[in-house]
Amino acid sequence: MQAKHTFGKKDPNKAYIKRPAVYAVIFNETMDKTAVVQADSRKSFLLGGGIEGEETHIECLKREAIEELGVEIKIKQYIGYAERYFFSTKEYKNYLGQGYFYICQLGKKICDPIEEDHHLIWMEIDEAQRKLFHEHQSWAVKTALELSRQNDK
Template sequence: MPIITFGVKEEGKEYIWRPAAYILMLNKEKDNIAVIQTADGKYFLPGGGIENNESHEECLIREALEEMGMQIQVGRYIGCAQRYFYSTNEYKYFLSEGHFYQCEIGEQTGNPTEEDHFLRWIEPAKAIESLFHEHQSWAVVKSLHD
């Protein structure tokens, strides 16, 4: 099955492939989804780049602690999608390959270590329209309809 791809690959640009794993987590009432708001006001799903030889699960667990200060239980795999984009923070072109997982809230173990990341709980419809990366919005839609 081909991977769904968002964004446009610009001719003559060199893209850095960045595999990543992301968390889709609904609260107990199932009416709000966890998102991370960065200091510049952008919204992202919790998660991020896979480091070294991490498994998807190891990446998700590490990112949950870094960004939300909580443990999670990794659940079902939702799917994979990718996005071509230019990072205005790093001044580089990336092909982000996101692997998305439904996760359950675990124990709050402390404060997030990433000081410019803030956990927000918002309605899925708002998340879909507000997430910075289109492949993350795609994953929210897919998780709600599977």
């Protein structure tokens, strides 16, 4: 059984909507920067998002890569699972974000992004860990970097 990493604080008096999602941690070749999707709101996220219908993790990641950046991606390694309790100020709802994280590699650009307010930013690892909007995504970057370094040995 995989270890569960939980971020945010659960209020026992509130109901939370479960939101399963899949995210990609993508490093550049020198492993000093990671790909971050920045929305026009200036918030930073990992590439990825909510699983739709009966999508597999791979199908979800590939769809999100096209929607957000217009690129293909290659899924290399599963990182782990982490959750985050949070209140969406955009939707005014309480969520339990259930994140499944993968180390991925960017492929070729195949179209313009569908989500025009999303932009690819290459960010230094430390900066990304500070600026990612969701703590479980920061955890995933740190964990992916450790796994990648172990694999290079």
